[in-house]
Amino acid sequence: MDNTITQISNSLYSQCIADYELRSSSKDTAEPAELSALREKAFQQFKKTGFPSTKVEDWKYTNLTPFLKEEFITEQESDLVAVEESLVEKAMVPGLDSYRVVVVNGVYRPDLSDNIPHEGVYLFPLSAAIGRPAFKKHFGQYTDISRNHFAAVNTALFRDGLFLEIKNNTVLGKPLQVVHLTAADDHTFLQPRHLIVVGTSAAATIIESYVTVDNEASVFINHVSEIVVGENAQLQHYYIQTGNEKARYIHHTEVYQLASSVYNNYKASFPGTSLLRNNLNVALDGENVESHLYGLYLSGGHQLVDNHTIVDHRKPHCQSNELYKGVMKDEATGVFNGKIFVRKDAQKTNAFQQNNNLMLGKKAVIDSKPQLEIFADDVKCSHGSTVGQFNQEAMFYLKSRGIGDEKARALLIHAFAYDVTEKIPIPEVQAHINQLIEEGLKS
Amino acid sequence: MLSIKNLKASVEEKEILKGLNLEVKPGEIHAIMGPNGSGKSTLASVLTGKENYEVTAGEVLFEGKDLLELSPEDRAREGIFLAFQYPVEIPGVSNINFLKTALNEIRAYRKQPPIEAKEFLRLLKEKQKLLEFDTTLANRSLNEGFSGGEKKRNEIFQLAMLEPKLAILDETDSGLDIDALRIVSRGVNKLRSSKNAFIIITHYQRLLDYIVPDYVHVLYNGQIVKSGTKELALELEEKGYDWLKEDAQETTLKPSFQ
Numbered sequence: 001m002d003n004t005i006t007q008i009s010n011s012l013y014s015q016c017i018a019d020y021e022l023r024s025s026s027k028d029t030a031e032p033a034e035l036s037a038l039r040e041k042a043f044q045q046f047k048k049t050g051f052p053s054t055k056v057e058d059w060k061y062t063n064l065t066p067f068l069k070e071e072f073i074t075e076q077e078s079d080l081v082a083v084e085e086s087l088v089e090k091a092m093v094p095g096l097d098s099y100r101v102v103v104v105n106g107v108y109r110p111d112l113s114d115n116i117p118h119e120g121v122y123l124f125p126l127s128a129a130i131g132r133p134a135f136k137k138h139f140g141q142y143t144d145i146s147r148n149h150f151a152a153v154n155t156a157l158f159r160d161g162l163f164l165e166i167k168n169n170t171v172l173g174k175p176l177q178v179v180h181l182t183a184a185d186d187h188t189f190l191q192p193r194h195l196i197v198v199g200t201s202a203a204a205t206i207i208e209s210y211v212t213v214d215n216e217a218s219v220f221i222n223h224v225s226e227i228v229v230g231e232n233a234q235l236q237h238y239y240i241q242t243g244n245e246k247a248r249y250i251h252h253t254e255v256y257q258l259a260s261s262v263y264n265n266y267k268a269s270f271p272g273t274s275l276l277r278n279n280l281n282v283a284l285d286g287e288n289v290e291s292h293l294y295g296l297y298l299s300g301g302h303q304l305v306d307n308h309t310i311v312d313h314r315k316p317h318c319q320s321n322e323l324y325k326g327v328m329k330d331e332a333t334g335v336f337n338g339k340i341f342v343r344k345d346a347q348k349t350n351a352f353q354q355n356n357n358l359m360l361g362k363k364a365v366i367d368s369k370p371q372l373e374i375f376a377d378d379v380k381c382s383h384g385s386t387v388g389q390f391n392q393e394a395m396f397y398l399k400s401r402g403i404g405d406e407k408a409r410a411l412l413i414h415a416f417a418y419d420v421t422e423k424i425p426i427p428e429v430q431a432h433i434n435q436l437i438e439e440g441l442k443s
Numbered sequence: 444m445l446s447i448k449n450l451k452a453s454v455e456e457k458e459i460l461k462g463l464n465l466e467v468k469p470g471e472i473h474a475i476m477g478p479n480g481s482g483k484s485t486l487a488s489v490l491t492g493k494e495n496y497e498v499t500a501g502e503v504l505f506e507g508k509d510l511l512e513l514s515p516e517d518r519a520r521e522g523i524f525l526a527f528q529y530p531v532e533i534p535g536v537s538n539i540n541f542l543k544t545a546l547n548e549i550r551a552y553r554k555q556p557p558i559e560a561k562e563f564l565r566l567l568k569e570k571q572k573l574l575e576f577d578t579t580l581a582n583r584s585l586n587e588g589f590s591g592g593e594k595k596r597n598e599i600f601q602l603a604m605l606e607p608k609l610a611i612l613d614e615t616d617s618g619l620d621i622d623a624l625r626i627v628s629r630g631v632n633k634l635r636s637s638k639n640a641f642i643i644i645t646h647y648q649r650l651l652d653y654i655v656p657d658y659v660h661v662l663y664n665g666q667i668v669k670s671g672t673k674e675l676a677l678e679l680e681e682k683g684y685d686w687l688k689e690d691a692q693e694t695t696l697k698p699s700f701q
Contacts (some may be wrong), residue, residue: 392494397531400491401545401601402519402552411544415535415584422535 012072012189013050019074020156042145042155052149061335061367062306067248067275070218072189081105081183083112091179091209096428098175105182106192108162120170126193129163134197138228143254150250154224158193168199175205182221183213194225198233205236212243223251229261238266238429243273252279259286265293266424268433270440271300281310284318295324296420298440299332306335313346325420326357327413328364335367342374349376353383358416410441444469444640445609450501452489459485461665470637474651474676475644477662478684483644484528487613491525492518520552522608526598526615533585541585542604570603574630591618599630611642616650628653648680661687
């Protein structure tokens with residue numbers, strides 16, 4: 001499927017290869033042998049396949065060539081980047097009592113973050129957590145680098161990121177708000193790496209927001225997050241994705257769930273970021289697991305928003321429910337690709353998936369591809385996909401009550417998004433998302 | 444208030460209204476009756492500015508303004524209200540939010556400040572009571588999962604909230620049980636005043652027992668073929684429309700109302 005003829009080979013590719021070779025020759029890293037071996041394996045993989053072209057099935061609708069053409073800098077200065085407080089504040093959910101965690105260009109910044117005086121919660125820069133048992137046990141264990149080009153290059157070259165461990169039976173009373181801020185003066189390629197481990201019967205809410213500082217330079221961010229949800233644990237996980245046109249995001253999230261755990265992902269993206277590719281893979285690897293994936297993408301301008309999800313039912317008696325809704329403005333392009341696997345052992349699975357799109361721009365495009373692969377025989381599964389426009393009857397009804405065109409549209413868009421926004425259990429987050437929808441519609 | 448002169452309108456090039464005349468003054472209630480396909484709902488649609496209806500001749504003045512020049516929302520802001528025959532369900536838009544938005548859009552058009560939250564609540568309560576409109580219904584998504592009767596009652600509830608100058612009730616009575624009909628009628632009777640007017644489009648005389656019209660018009664084949672007082676409605680109930688159809692075919696009708 002991949003071969004050297006179709007890969008995108010460019011200066012960034014060469015630079016990544018050179019970076020790795022320099023890194024392994026210097027030998028000054030004190031990394032454990034297991035990690036070095038993993039990096040080497042990932043590097044060989046990346047060296048062979050490079051960045052994916054549209055000949056690769058998973059990248060069929062997302063042509064990366066225009067987003068990789070600049071001369072990117074890969075190495076990061078180790079100096080701390082100065083950050084304006086107002087930018088961080090702006091990314092926070094207003095009025096929400098939470099612990100604040102700030103990550104700038106992939107580096108955890110204790111100086112800008114709250115101290116978390118909560119027993120059983122361990123938050124470190126990933127680079128400082130390499131020796132921890134949870135890191136050794138889980139890091140790199142769940143992401144398939146042979147199929148994920150960007151995860152491979154991230155694994156080979158990541159420098160830092162966030163490590164969060166929530167110990168068994170720990171219930172985090174307040175949400176953790178993680179603000180990922182990107183600021184660069186030169187075209188930069190960043191590869192943050194995160195690991196979240198939620199222990200047995202632990203519970204937490206993590207809200208991750210993404211913002212970029214307005215600069216002339218382009219930033220290409222290749223995030224990889226691995227998340228382990230332990231037995232009987234619950235994780236409520238939010239992604240609020242904003243950014244400017246200079247930002248390009250590849251965001252790979254690999255979730256591994258053990259028996260009786262619950263993982264809910266609420267993802268909302270807004271106009272700005274020129275490329276947004278989300279891979280969200282969830283493995284339900286225990287009985288009685290529940291997973292809910294809710295997505296809302298409001299896309300505008302010439303934005304390309306690509307959501308790929310995989311829900312992998314490996315064991316019996318699990319439930320998954322996925323609902324992604326897209327509002328496509330202007331000349332935006334959207335991709336939805338949702339795969340559900342129900343493996344042979346996963347009897348009594350309930351798996352549902354739905355993708356609905358509301359097209360506002362005459363030149364907006366959506367490619368929606370739901371996929372079900374079922375190998376068990378006693379399951380309930382469904383999937384569906386719709387693409388539509390404003391309901392003219394509803395528009396006229398609103399107008400006949402004195403509501404003008406702009407307000408009527410806004411009401412109907414909020415109504416369309418409501419199926420997703422109503423699922424958000426925290427009212428402050430719901431209000432924040434609605435506010436971002438409002439702003440996104442005006443942009 | 445409303446003056447319709449020689450109105451002709453088509454849908455998909457088929458002429459439905461063929462020279463309709465009607466004068467409505469403040470304080471009046473006009474009932475428009477007529478067989479299926481005579482153009483009753485088309486008249487409602489043309490007056491409120493629904494797309495797909497093409498006016499080919501005639502004029503409609505509302506308080507001296509050319510109504511046909513206005514967008515649907517501006518007609519509403521000027522004070523025209525249509526109680527729909529088939530109200531639309533809009534999941535995800537709450538009744539309350541919808542009403543508040545509508546009210547404030549109308550107020551903005553009239554250069555009034557947005558309604559105060561307290562005043563809005565007071566109004567809401569008052570009108571809910573008037574229409575015996577359940578609070579749980581008011582808090583739900585717009586018409587979503589409402590029964591036919593609940594939808595119709597919601598239309599009149601909206602009418603009460605928005606206080607239009609001219610309200611057009613398009614077959615509001617069809618599908619209503621007798622209790623609902625009573626509530627809706629009582630609401631309308633309480634809302635009528637010397638300043639506003641109603642056009643009631645209906646198939647059945649029954650509604651007119653509760654809301655007594657000043658005038659009854661018979662619409663047939665795109666024209667008003669006969670006008671009278673409420674006795675005409677009783678006559679129609681008894682004799683049907685056939686005698687009027689025969690009349691209409693025999694003579695080239697002059698618009699019969701004023």
